[in-house]
Amino acid sequence: IRYFAPPLFGCDENCTDFALGEIFSGADLEPKALVDAVGAAESLLYTDEQMNFDAQVENSYLPDMIRIAHENNIKLVFVRIKVESEFENLPEHENYLNALRQYLKEQKAYLLDYGSDPRITDDLLRDPLHLTEEGKSVFTQLLADGIKDLFEK
Numbered sequence: 001i002r003y004f005a006p007p008l009f010g011c012d013e014n015c016t017d018f019a020l021g022e023i024f025s026g027a028d029l030e031p032k033a034l035v036d037a038v039g040a041a042e043s044l045l046y047t048d049e050q051m052n053f054d055a056q057v058e059n060s061y062l063p064d065m066i067r068i069a070h071e072n073n074i075k076l077v078f079v080r081i082k083v084e085s086e087f088e089n090l091p092e093h094e095n096y097l098n099a100l101r102q103y104l105k106e107q108k109a110y111l112l113d114y115g116s117d118p119r120i121t122d123d124l125l126r127d128p129l130h131l132t133e134e135g136k137s138v139f140t141q142l143l144a145d146g147i148k149d150l151f152e153k
Contacts, residue, residue, distance in 0.1 A: 002020070046090075051095070051096050053099035053103070057103060066107045070108070075110070075150065076109040077110045077150060078104065078111045079111075079113075079114070080111065080112070080113045081115065081120070081139065082114055082116065082117065083128055084125060084128040084129075088115065088116075097113070097115075101113075112146040112147070112150075114142060117142065119138065120138065120139060124139075
């Protein structure tokens, strides 16, 4: 879908990737908009109801994703990256993550969790959600190592 319309205007895949990169990196131009958007999402995501993993999982796509992966002999790997949020260190959030980890383990799926990895330092984040260029490089290496370790098992 991403590459469907741009050729109509003389923009190939490289042009499209560059243009979308410029548009979405525009959050730098309006940092308040990003902060507001993150705040709005967090006000929904971090409610008591949403933070109850066991109550939410059966109404999510997660069981279907795992089932489809198993049916197709696919090793399913989920990745969590560090974000700056006041909710990240709350006990409810840690309880949710622990329940997710246990569920994925029982389902023979994997979670590479870099959410509190000390190698991803605050200076590697451009804003609460995005990595700097150096951060992307650091994270790519961490992810490559993590995936390699999984597939060597």
